[in-house]
Amino acid sequence: MATIVENNAKKQLLWIGMGSIIMFFGGLTSAYIVRKPEGNWLEFVLPEYFTISTIIIVFSSIVLFFVKGQLRKNNSAFQLVLSVLLLGLLFTFFQFKGWQQLISQGIYLTGEGSNASGSFLYVLTLAHLVHLLGGLVALIYVTIQAKKNIFTTKDSLAIDLTSVYWHFLALLWLFLYALLNFY
Amino acid sequence: MSDHHHKETFITKYIFSTDHKMIAKQFLITGMFMALVGMLMSAVFRVQLANPGEYSVLYNLLPGGWISEDGALNPDKYLALVTMHGTILVFWVLTAGLSGTFANFLIPLQIGARDMASGFINMLSYWFFFIATVILMSSIYVEGGPASSGWTIYPPLSALPEAIPGSGTGMTLWLLSITLFVVGSLLGGLNYIVTILNLRTKGMSMQRMPLTCWALFVTAILGVLSFPVLLSCGLLLLFDRSFGTSFYLSDIIINGEALHYAGGSPILFEHLFWFLGHPEVYIILLPALGIVSEVIAVNSRKPIFGYKAMVGAILLIAFLSFIVWGHHMFMTGMNPFLGSVFTFTTLLIAIPSAVKVFNWLATLWRANIRFTPAMLFAIGTVSAFITGGLTGLILGDSALDINVHDTYFVVGHFHIVMGLSAIYGMYAGVYHWFPKMYGKMMNKTLGYMHFWTTFICAYGVFFPMHFLGLAGLPRRYYTNSSFPMFDGLSDINEIITFFALAGAVAQAIFIFNFVYSIFKGTKASKNPWKANTLEWTTPVERIHGNWPGELPVVTRWAYDYSKPGAEEDYIPQNVPLKEGEEEH
Numbered sequence: 001m002a003t004i005v006e007n008n009a010k011k012q013l014l015w016i017g018m019g020s021i022i023m024f025f026g027g028l029t030s031a032y033i034v035r036k037p038e039g040n041w042l043e044f045v046l047p048e049y050f051t052i053s054t055i056i057i058v059f060s061s062i063v064l065f066f067v068k069g070q071l072r073k074n075n076s077a078f079q080l081v082l083s084v085l086l087l088g089l090l091f092t093f094f095q096f097k098g099w100q101q102l103i104s105q106g107i108y109l110t111g112e113g114s115n116a117s118g119s120f121l122y123v124l125t126l127a128h129l130v131h132l133l134g135g136l137v138a139l140i141y142v143t144i145q146a147k148k149n150i151f152t153t154k155d156s157l158a159i160d161l162t163s164v165y166w167h168f169l170a171l172l173w174l175f176l177y178a179l180l181n182f183y
Numbered sequence: 184m185s186d187h188h189h190k191e192t193f194i195t196k197y198i199f200s201t202d203h204k205m206i207a208k209q210f211l212i213t214g215m216f217m218a219l220v221g222m223l224m225s226a227v228f229r230v231q232l233a234n235p236g237e238y239s240v241l242y243n244l245l246p247g248g249w250i251s252e253d254g255a256l257n258p259d260k261y262l263a264l265v266t267m268h269g270t271i272l273v274f275w276v277l278t279a280g281l282s283g284t285f286a287n288f289l290i291p292l293q294i295g296a297r298d299m300a301s302g303f304i305n306m307l308s309y310w311f312f313f314i315a316t317v318i319l320m321s322s323i324y325v326e327g328g329p330a331s332s333g334w335t336i337y338p339p340l341s342a343l344p345e346a347i348p349g350s351g352t353g354m355t356l357w358l359l360s361i362t363l364f365v366v367g368s369l370l371g372g373l374n375y376i377v378t379i380l381n382l383r384t385k386g387m388s389m390q391r392m393p394l395t396c397w398a399l400f401v402t403a404i405l406g407v408l409s410f411p412v413l414l415s416c417g418l419l420l421l422f423d424r425s426f427g428t429s430f431y432l433s434d435i436i437i438n439g440e441a442l443h444y445a446g447g448s449p450i451l452f453e454h455l456f457w458f459l460g461h462p463e464v465y466i467i468l469l470p471a472l473g474i475v476s477e478v479i480a481v482n483s484r485k486p487i488f489g490y491k492a493m494v495g496a497i498l499l500i501a502f503l504s505f506i507v508w509g510h511h512m513f514m515t516g517m518n519p520f521l522g523s524v525f526t527f528t529t530l531l532i533a534i535p536s537a538v539k540v541f542n543w544l545a546t547l548w549r550a551n552i553r554f555t556p557a558m559l560f561a562i563g564t565v566s567a568f569i570t571g572g573l574t575g576l577i578l579g580d581s582a583l584d585i586n587v588h589d590t591y592f593v594v595g596h597f598h599i600v601m602g603l604s605a606i607y608g609m610y611a612g613v614y615h616w617f618p619k620m621y622g623k624m625m626n627k628t629l630g631y632m633h634f635w636t637t638f639i640c641a642y643g644v645f646f647p648m649h650f651l652g653l654a655g656l657p658r659r660y661y662t663n664s665s666f667p668m669f670d671g672l673s674d675i676n677e678i679i680t681f682f683a684l685a686g687a688v689a690q691a692i693f694i695f696n697f698v699y700s701i702f703k704g705t706k707a708s709k710n711p712w713k714a715n716t717l718e719w720t721t722p723v724e725r726i727h728g729n730w731p732g733e734l735p736v737v738t739r740w741a742y743d744y745s746k747p748g749a750e751e752d753y754i755p756q757n758v759p760l761k762e763g764e765e766e767h
Binding site for chain 2: 005006008009012016020021023024025026028030031034035039041109112114115119123127
């Protein structure tokens, strides 16, 4: 009984924490939305690396959906979780590539040649990546635990929490990508 | 689950404690220390306003370099004092000191839980707060002094390190400190919410929960939704300050040299800041209002009038607090239509506020009132809430606000409605729950002396400020003696300063009573106020786990006072309903 209550409490902690993160990005993106029509706003095409990372994080999120299925079949979740971790690292790599391309295009975070549009792009993507690092740490933990084969359908709280947070990060990125691309 | 006794060392019991009661005391003591610092700061700048440019013995409290050669307070340090006073009182005292203390202390005890959902996160919450405190205090001693651009840290003063002396290292430390403060608040808030949702004892439905817990619960929700926006606001400011971005800055010229900033808007900062800033008012107020509801019901020996309406009012106030931030910005060139929308939403807050006041008065009406010091402070809160609320109607209306914007009228208003209400609520809480916190009673006579001197002095300080504001006297000015149009107001400034100093001295009565009672106070009984809530069913001695044996089972709401047919005029929540007895 105590475990059920504790598990519920941990899940709620995560959900409410994600509510806080939504408000944090709500602040940043509303600033972006309000600032853009004010003018002095440099328009540029988003690096294609960000599109690649978008596909990767969506794919990683889909892969995570199959983890519980593996557990139901009494199979190890190790390989699937490891692949999500690798996809997460790949996403991070392409985010860096995206920033590299931005710099080669002359879009800077700061300095004489910078513009608010570029600064916002860097801040939003960087803030997302910082939150993603938390997800990667959780995935590393879950991968190590999965290697030990300790998860079952009834005892998979760490996987459940990590999955929820990772799906959230994917959705958050999709929102940011859509905003930066289409608004 | 029932055996929570374990060996505690000095460090795990008093320093890195995970017991919610000890963490509450840590918040209280730190909050009281910061209140003292913030109050002394206000005493210093009030002396400057009464005797502009003259030496005062109080200035000896200040770090070297804050006083000019002729013994006067430096103008830039006046701004530093005002900024730090506001920051300390708003965040350190009335957010962490109030909410941190009573949420930690009361939530597990009143809902019948052993502790918070996560004792470790709870401990982290305090220590983030503590480190934030150390950093904020250390900023007083850095070159250039602490942040000086007002507690609202508007850019460009906060965004350009070279703007004014306090814009340098002091401002950087302010931002670092507030970031840690917010992280601590978020950790605490998450814990409070999850604890209330999951760990209520058997029978403690949300409909039976004491109003204190309801208020603390909604406050925590406000915090986790609004503080992150302050973080995003601060993040962009940090980028402007440290990396040279142009989120809030545009076309700045310093010493004839044009800086590279282009296209930014300080108004954007104001929007983000006040999106936190207004919910923050209720993060401060709601816990006090919850405490007051409890104290008034207990000492009126009557059920709280309109329990459901009280809960509804708390929820409505919380919701409305998110859509009124623009009333702080009527003078920013806002579209008049938008201004009227914010006026409308702001004035709507009067409805739930009036509901609360009506219900408190109805509870007091024809009650068998016990005028304990806690009760006096609770009634004082209601008084300040009404007085300050009335001037809020003027400031909430854009057409009226522009006449008194940024004047002492505003200072008088928010100090009464937010400062006094919350401080009185905090005092009510300390006097009321002191026996549960320390197992001792506070001295009543000293409590009465404290209340009346504080009450008279506080009105003596803040009531005349409305007239200064109506006369057009701007806030935050170092001196009012440089403008002949305000010469006639100097007497009022002297009177205000007299009351401010007297009020500050009066707080010594409380501090003495508090410390003396901890060591020498009369031993408290288990339930000295004959109250119904669960904390009064715990033993006087502190137990990690709160109740020896099983947790209490709740069968009734918290307000069965003077129930017809009952033997006594109170029935604790864990007393089973008699056969045929109906719940309220």
